[in-house]
Amino acid sequence: MPDAAVTVRGLSKRYGNVEALTDLSFTVERGEIFGLVGPNGAGKSTTLRILATLLTPDDGEAVVFGADTQTDPNAVREAIRYLPEEAGAYENLTGRGFLSFVAGFYAEDPDPMVERGVELADLDERITDKTGDYSKGMTRRLLLASALMTEPRLAILDEPTSGLDVRNAREIREVIQSYPGEERSVILSSHDMLEVEYLCDRVGLVDRGRVVAAGTPAELVAQTGTQNLEDAFLEVTA
């Protein structure tokens, strides 16, 4: 049986006196969408940043497709694309120019990748406008397209629909939902329980720096004897 896409064991991380993560563990299987759910400050973004090699844990390990984020960060970066919660694009580039800039790091011939990105972004003629003129929803779609066009083995998406209107959020969910494959997994964080229930194959409920429960949305609801994931979350974090 192949390794899991992501294996996180006993992660701890402190910012000064604040304990962001405490012995946090979970796994993401190949081909699945895994959701980290929790309130603000629960440790979701810190976990994703450790997986993206941006932060180093004080303790524990995070392994992505067999590569340790601390000892082999370059191999991890080859396997992932990371979409931060508040990411932006270079305002002086057009949407197509930004996709081309990113694609250049991943392919000898970036043109097919750029065309895939243009298709995923679905911005029509606005793809040739400067990104500084984009709305938040357009920027988010461009960034998600730039992340997925490179076909990473693991897409790390931090609050992918945060702050978007209903239409933009739904379109982005559809793109994410269609992404996983045998060698393509997604880990995302969200506050939106409905979104998580709709998108994720499995969910980890995060509270005060640790995963307090994990399973499919149906399993978590059944385990807690509640009606939905939101109630299940409130039940296990009570």
Place this chain on the structure above:
Amino acid sequence: MSDFLRLVRKEARELLRPRYIVPILVVPIVFLAMGQGFSGVEDGANEEPAVGLVMNDSGRYADLLEETYDRRANVTYRGANVSAETAIEETRGSGGKTVIVVPRNFTERIEDGAAPGRVETYTVVDNLGIAGISSAGAGTAPLGEASQVIAANATGAPPGQLSPITATETSIVRGERVDASPSSINSDLFGQLFFVPVVIVVVIVFSGQMVMNSMGIENENKTMETLLTMPVARRTIVAAKLAGSAVIGLFAAGLLAGSMFYYQSSLSFGDGGGGLPAQFSLGPAEYALIGVSVFLAVVAALAMALCLGIFAGDQQGAQVLVLPIAFVAGAPAAVTVFTDIGALSLPLQAIVYANPFTYPSLAPKALLVGDPLVIVGGTVYQLVFAAAMVGLAVRLFGSDRVVTGDAGRLSDIFESLQR
């Protein structure tokens, strides 16, 4: 295209946006305009002045004065026995600005010898700018020559007796004999002892500002995290930021240096100095050493700016954080321009020599007076310092700090500076 070149292009493209480049272009434009203005003053001063002459005396010395004006000026109006107001009006009407009135007793007074011949001059100043005042004063300049001509004619004395004293000036500079006055030497050395250090400081500050801008852009656009998770070595990202910022910084500094040189040249009309012997000019080897020293200073400043830029919250914060670098780079230039480091107290000398930005500013002066060892040693010190700063930048880019912006014990200082 390699990842490095792709990143350098990205840096350059972002930094060449009007909002970053226009403020930097303003200063060279001001210098060019000022230089143009002073060139205009020089041109105006060299032009033949247009004057009006009112000759109320027909004696021989009045004739000599009139002949001098005919040679040295464009006499646009001539009159006799008219009021000054009329003469001024007529002269203005014919394009002149100065009226010389020679009174009836002009020749008589000189012949008596008891008192000098007196003339009245009226100058119209319509333009209160430097060019206007300078050109307005030109109309009375021929009076000096007329005075010499009349004195020679009245006394019959040869030129040597009319100007009986002339001096040859020799200065001993650090034991070297130079056949020029200290003011002439100052004029000749100005470019090397003042202009070069100032340009060096400008290069350092502009380059530092560019790399700060680069970090400010990443922080404002929130692109840094995305960039850091791409499959590019952190040292490549650091090198691209340094190179991209250096290219734009050097371009901007080159523009400023050129405009300052033009401005300075426009000021130095007239006596350009006495001409210095070969030992007071720099050769190719000295220029090469200065170049290496400046290059290392720029690299060190860029790396320092990159380290500080990590803690810049946004564009405005980045502008504030560049100030410490400007001070550290600018202080030695001020010291080397206005005093001699050897004249400072020992503790102050130690502080100045410990500053790696001292050596490029000091280099022209030290190499001119044959003291290259201090510059060679200083350049080695700069090499070590620059390598340490680049190493620190790479280390910071590989740490959590580039994401969290946490400056540890310095956090409070950085935050209060950027507030």
